[in-house]
Amino acid sequence: MTILVTGGAGFIGSHVARALLARGDRVAIVDDFNDYYAPAVKRYNAAQLAAVKPVTVHEGDIRDAAFLARVFEREKPDKVCHLAARAGVRPSLERPVLYEQVNVQGTLHLLALAVEHRVKSFVYASSSSVYGNMKEVPFREDARIDRPVSPYAATKLACELFAYTYHHLYGLHTTGLRFFTVYGPAGRPDMAPFLFTRSIMRGEPVRRFGDGTTERDYTFIDDIVQGVVAALDRELPCEVINLGNCRPVALNDFIRMIAEAVGKAAVIREEPMQPGDVERTCADTAKARRLLGYEPHTPFEQGIRAFVAWYREHQRLYA
Ligand SMILES: NC(=O)c1ccc[n+]([C@@H]2O[C@H](COP(=O)([O-])OP(=O)(O)OC[C@H]3O[C@@H](n4cnc5c(N)ncnc54)[C@H](O)[C@@H]3O)[C@@H](O)[C@H]2O)c1
Structure with missing residues (x-):
């Protein structure tokens, strides 16, 4: 079985x-x-993979259809796990066109090649951000979601729509996974678990946006991997499925638990809520349980300790 993982040097992809x-x-x-x-972090991730077993790394841009066509010709993948994207909500406000090109056009190139090469299953990353500022929690996959509050969220919604279209037109089996704030070893350095850990370790102030009552459903990377692998195995015809933890953590508790894991008090700098931020995320994972056998089992206190331990050993990568 050959699986092509786009974004395979990134956080979720490398895991x-x-x-x-x-x-x-x-x-x-x-x-x-x-x-x-x-990029040193991504190089490190790729090198770590090669240490497990030989892995072919195709260095190139998913906006380049000719490059991707050569990769498919060479690898003849049975399945595609498409995780490459411009991730991050706030930078998408600055560069919406780039986000559209990478996240939407890149995905379209891959969908077309998956059809051409009769790929058995196309699993791709969507995001909890497609739910926008929805008030009813937990978020269910059948909720009305036509109000994305950032360009990033709009691109992820577009991917879900195109995946359906390619299923409808060509019978491609697609599964979109709406990840809920993923954290853990090798986690993205632009995300709160990383930024707060680093600031607390250095004794620098942590930037708390809003009054600390906003809540996020943080999902540990090992739980996400379990869901992604199950989705690849199931070859479902056309689904969109939440992968979260169903246990939202309030920002103030989040800061406290990181400070405990680091063993140092946090100095908080209060800042206003940012445009594009959402107040609360919480996944309903009943569908994931039913279709994928998905059971997240890592409480935040445990997961953040694993991240902090990893970060202590690897901080040089981020210098
Ligand atoms: N981490 C989260 O909490 C989270 C939440 C929701 C959705 N997602 C989605 O999950 C996927 C993986 O996210 P991640 O957190 O691992 O991010 P990441 O940035 O660590 O990984 C993405 C990888 O894609 C690569 N990439 C980006 N643009 C590319 C391009 N044009 N061509 C080829 N490669 C490109 C990057 O170099 C990177 O290695 C993304 O689609 C992201 O939108 C992540």
Whole structure:
């Protein structure tokens, strides 16, 4: 079984690729190692993978259809796990066109190639951000979601729409996974678990946006990997499924638990809520349980300790 993992040098992609390699799948990854955050981290992730088993790394941009066509020709993947994207809500307000090109056009190139090469299953990353500022929690997949509050969220919604279209027109099996704020070892350095851990360790103030009552459903990377691998295995015809933790953590508790894991008090700098931010995320994971056998089992206190331990050992990568 050959699985093509796009974004395979990134945070979620490298963990998924490792799990697939460990169980004996052949894995090829596509990544452009861009500088959205330190490329050294992505190089490190790719090198760690190669230490598990040989993995082919195709360095290139998913906006480049000819490049992707060569990758498919060479690898002849049975399945695609498409995780490459411009991630991050706030930067998408500055560069909406880039986000549309990478996240939407890049996905379209991959969908077309998946059809052409008769790929058995196309699993792709969507996001909890498609729910926008929805008040009813937990968020269910059948909720009305036509109010994205950032360009990033709009691109993820567009991916879900196009995935349906390719299923409808060509019978491609697609599963979109709406990830809820993923954290853990090798986590993205633009995200709150990383930023807050680093600030607290350095004794610098943490920037708390709003009054600390906003809530996020933080999901540990190992739980996400379990869901992604199950989605690849199930080959569902056309679904969109939440992968979250169903246990939202208030921002003030989040800061306290990181401070405890670091062993140092947090100095808080209060700032106003940012445009594009949402007040609360919380996944309803009943569908994931039913269709994927998904059971998240890592409480935040435990997951954040694992992240802090990892960060202590790897901070040099982010210098
Ligand atoms: N981390 C989260 O909490 C979260 C939440 C919801 C959705 N997601 C989605 O999950 C996926 C993985 O996210 P992540 O947190 O691992 O982010 P990441 O930035 O660590 O990984 C994305 C990878 O894609 C690569 N990439 C970006 N643009 C590319 C391009 N044009 N061509 C080729 N490669 C490119 C990057 O270099 C990176 O290695 C993304 O689609 C993201 O939108 C993540």
